[in-house]
Amino acid sequence: xxxxxxxxxxxxxxxxxxxxxxxxxxxxxxxxxxxxxxxxxxxxxxxxxxxxxxxxxxxxxxxxxxxxxxxxxxxxxxxxxxxxxxxxxxxxxxxxxxxxxxxxxxxxxxxxxxxxxxxxxxxxxxxxxxxxxxxxxxxxxxxxxxxxxxxxxxxxxxxxxxxxxxxxxxxxxxxxxxxxxxxxxxxxxxxxxxxxxxxxxxxxxxxxxxxxxxxxxxxxxxxxxxxxxxxxxxxxxxxxxxxxxxxxxxxxxxxxxxxxxxxxxxxxxxxxxxxxxxxxxxxxxxxxxxxxxxxxxxxxxxxxxxxxxxxxxxxxxxxxxxxxxxxxxxxxxxxx
Amino acid sequence: xxxxxxxxxxxxxxxxxxxxxxxxxxxxxxxxxxxxxxxxxxxxxxxxxxxxxxxxxxxxxxxxxxxxxxxxxxxxxxxxxxxxxxxxxxxxxxxxxxxxxxxxxxxxxxxxxxxxxxxxxxxxxxxxxxxxxxxxxxxxxxxxxxxxxxxxxxxxxxxxxxxxxxxxxxxxxxxxxxxxxxxxxxxxxxxxxxxxxxxxxxxxxxxxxxxxxxxxxxxxxxxxxxxxxxxxxxxxxxxxxxxxxxxxxxxxxxxxxxxxxxxxxxxxxxxxxxxxxxxxxxxxxxxxxxxxxxxxxxxxxxxxxxxxxxxxxxxxxxxxxxxxxxxxxxxxxxxx
Numbered sequence: 001x002x003x004x005x006x007x008x009x010x011x012x013x014x015x016x017x018x019x020x021x022x023x024x025x026x027x028x029x030x031x032x033x034x035x036x037x038x039x040x041x042x043x044x045x046x047x048x049x050x051x052x053x054x055x056x057x058x059x060x061x062x063x064x065x066x067x068x069x070x071x072x073x074x075x076x077x078x079x080x081x082x083x084x085x086x087x088x089x090x091x092x093x094x095x096x097x098x099x100x101x102x103x104x105x106x107x108x109x110x111x112x113x114x115x116x117x118x119x120x121x122x123x124x125x126x127x128x129x130x131x132x133x134x135x136x137x138x139x140x141x142x143x144x145x146x147x148x149x150x151x152x153x154x155x156x157x158x159x160x161x162x163x164x165x166x167x168x169x170x171x172x173x174x175x176x177x178x179x180x181x182x183x184x185x186x187x188x189x190x191x192x193x194x195x196x197x198x199x200x201x202x203x204x205x206x207x208x209x210x211x212x213x214x215x216x217x218x219x220x221x222x223x224x225x226x227x228x229x230x231x232x233x234x235x236x237x238x239x240x241x242x243x244x245x246x247x248x249x250x251x252x253x254x255x256x257x258x259x260x261x262x263x264x265x266x267x268x269x270x271x272x273x274x275x276x277x278x279x280x281x282x283x284x285x286x287x288x289x290x291x292x293x294x295x296x297x298x299x300x301x302x303x304x305x306x307x308x309x310x311x312x313x314x315x316x317x318x319x320x321x322x323x324x325x326x327x328x329x330x331x332x333x334x335x336x
Numbered sequence: 337x338x339x340x341x342x343x344x345x346x347x348x349x350x351x352x353x354x355x356x357x358x359x360x361x362x363x364x365x366x367x368x369x370x371x372x373x374x375x376x377x378x379x380x381x382x383x384x385x386x387x388x389x390x391x392x393x394x395x396x397x398x399x400x401x402x403x404x405x406x407x408x409x410x411x412x413x414x415x416x417x418x419x420x421x422x423x424x425x426x427x428x429x430x431x432x433x434x435x436x437x438x439x440x441x442x443x444x445x446x447x448x449x450x451x452x453x454x455x456x457x458x459x460x461x462x463x464x465x466x467x468x469x470x471x472x473x474x475x476x477x478x479x480x481x482x483x484x485x486x487x488x489x490x491x492x493x494x495x496x497x498x499x500x501x502x503x504x505x506x507x508x509x510x511x512x513x514x515x516x517x518x519x520x521x522x523x524x525x526x527x528x529x530x531x532x533x534x535x536x537x538x539x540x541x542x543x544x545x546x547x548x549x550x551x552x553x554x555x556x557x558x559x560x561x562x563x564x565x566x567x568x569x570x571x572x573x574x575x576x577x578x579x580x581x582x583x584x585x586x587x588x589x590x591x592x593x594x595x596x597x598x599x600x601x602x603x604x605x606x607x608x609x610x611x612x613x614x615x616x617x618x619x620x621x622x623x624x625x626x627x628x629x630x631x632x633x634x635x636x637x638x639x640x641x642x643x644x645x646x647x648x649x650x651x652x653x654x655x656x657x658x659x660x661x662x663x664x665x666x667x668x669x670x671x672x
Contacts, residue, residue, distance in 0.1 A: 001461055001462040001463045002413070002462060002463055002464055002465075005413070005437075006413065006414070006437040008463050048655075049655055051651060051652070051655060052655070077338070077341070077342065078342070078522060082442065084423075085649065085651075086422040086423070086649045086650070086651065087420075087422070087442065087444065087647065087648065087649035087652075088442050088647075089647070089648070089649045089651070089652045092525070092647035092660050092662075093652070093657070093660060095524070095525050095660070095662075096525040096527050096660040099524060099525070100524060101341075101342040101522040101523060101524045102522070102523070102524060102525055102662060103441065103443070103450060103454065103522060104441060104442040104443050104450070104647070105439070105440060105441050105442065106418065106423065106424050106440040106441065106442045107439070107440050108423065114439060114440070118439065118454065121457065121458065121461065121463060122457065124461070125337055125457065125460070125461030125463075126337040126338060127337045127338055127344050127457060127461075128338055129338075186414060186437040186438070186439060187437060187438070188431070188435060188436060188437045188438060189428070189431050189432040189435070189438055191432050311423065311424075311425070311428035311440070312423065312425070313421065313422045313423035313425045314422070315387060315421075315422065315425070316387070316423075316425045316429070319384075319385055319387065319388070321429070324428050324429060324431070324432040326428075326431075326438060
């Protein structure tokens with residue numbers, strides 16, 4: 001199953017038999033709106049707290065993924081999920097609601113592909129027939145926890161990113177119809193010394209580049225083998241850095257092939273989202289909403305999703321630490 | 337690989353080729369002291385913050401596990417780890433130090449066996465030859481984050497538990513000499529409505545019971561098949577509740593077979609630790625320090641470690657939520 005140094009090759013080709021992508025109002029006004037399964041017109045989802053709203057996003061994404069899979073909740077054998085909130089409460093409380101054996105994971109915004117990689121490993125090795133993988137984020141819970149109270153309305157530098165309000169989930173199965181997961185490259189931590197949490201794209205770009213190059217080395221694939229290679233949430237600043245680094249390392253990327261979920265989800269010219277989107281929900285809803293539908297309708301045949309994560313905490317930042325970053329890549333392809 | 341509903345059967349029997357258990361002063365004065373690899377005489381490990389001290393514990397446990405395995409750090413292919421701190425910074429920063437592909441996990445105090453179960457899955461399925469699994473906790477970081485500033489010295493009810501200062505790590509390998517991991521039962525969330533974070537043993541006991549009974553149902557094993565069945569950190573209150581529940585469910589446990597890491601690690605009569613130990617480090621150091629050595633010297637042949645976790649956050653508690661609990665069980669046996 002191991003190919004090269006850090007890539008898992010899934011020869012049983014686990015199938016994504018259903019998916020759910022639920023978003024908030026800003027994402028619903030962005031260019032990918034038509035590909036989301038449910039758009040909420042308000043940020044609070046009529047819940048009493050932002051955290052309860054975030055959890056509801058996750059529960060709804062899971063419900064939609066299960067319904068689309070034409071199975072019942074009790075047919076799920078495991079749930080692999082995590083999110084940005086302290087002690088990943090959005091996913092743990094969703095796991096309580098689902099009543100399914102649960103493995104909590106955390107990789108900041110890389111959680112989307114970390115959970116998909118682990119779910120694929122479980123299904124591929126016969127550890128289960130059906131596994132749910134999912135993650136979520138909410139603009140206001142993230143602002144509140146990582147930056148300032150939402151009521152402050154504090155200004156941000158243009159390098160800052162806008163946390164996506166959204167949740168994405170997929171049901172991965174040993175058999176069925178749908179796009180398949182063919183391999184996953186697990187990233188290692190890259191920390192080039194950036195300590196500014198308002199410039200996470202720049203911090204995460206070298207980790208994305210490391211994982212992309214490792215993926216090519218491990219698999220023997222080249223950029224041209226993919227119709228699309230998307231990073232998780234490098235946004236405008238990080239995307240340019242990643243492109244430059246890849247160019248310098250002689251892995252040039254064509255602009256039509258290389259993109260970033262944080263750039264795709266919003267209209268950066270019209271929406272006030274600084275450098276672009278971020279958050280666990282960013283790559284999750286772009287992948288499980290937009291990309292899966294484009295694979296299913298034949299527009300895309302093979303994509304590589306390279307979810308990036310900045311593994312800092314407010315406390316590690318306050319104690320003067322730089323930002324350890326990571327990226328996990330998963331290849332999703334058209335099924336037979 | 338799946339046996340019954342939620343148990344993974346590891347037919348390749350991944351081997352624990354090395355382990356490290358590092359603890360603080362209180363644990364070093366407890367009854368298991370002689371089985372720990374390193375005991376620190378002071379809580380701060382001469383670091384500038386409790387968090388930096390906790391991270392050092394984790395790094396040292398990893399180093400010892402690697403040395404004992406007679407491999408080099410770069411021979412590790414993956415690291416699966418997590419801890420109690422927000423955004424699991426202790427393990428993410430350790431992963432940066434190690435430079436090994438990293439999968440962050442979170443299951444509160446159940447993280448010890450969650451990470452071991454996933455590492456076993458990876459090795460068993462051929463996803464790697466050598467994986468490091470580990471977790472840690474520190475009394476003062478946990479107090480500060482989950483309860484009150486450590487300087488307060490606030491009083492606690494006798495049902496409260498004392499967070500273990502310690503870190504445990506193992507290197508799991510496809511081949512080698514040492515105890516083997518034979519199966520793992522992944523738990524689901526059980527929440528019977530307890531909301532008091534000063535009585536987590538009571539909250540977690542039903543989750544432990546659920547996982548233990550599922551483990552027996554899935555595997556066909558009975559309590560007598562184990563020399564020892566230890567829960568993670570139910571401590572005095574939770575241990576009694578678990579025993580009573582198992583008795584009522586007609587799975588009676590002999591006192592010589594059924595124990596709890598939170599009870600074993602301290603001398604409850606002499607040390608001021610309320611109902612007993614808790615924290616990710618509790619089951620980790622008892623298992624990777626004490627139990628592994630007892631398996632290696634032939635005192636024990638087969639043990640089941642049922643690590644329990646309370647998946648609350650200070651915020652979920654403040655918002656009136658009850659405590660979702662989980663337990664993951666891993667069977668460790670004498671190798672051939």
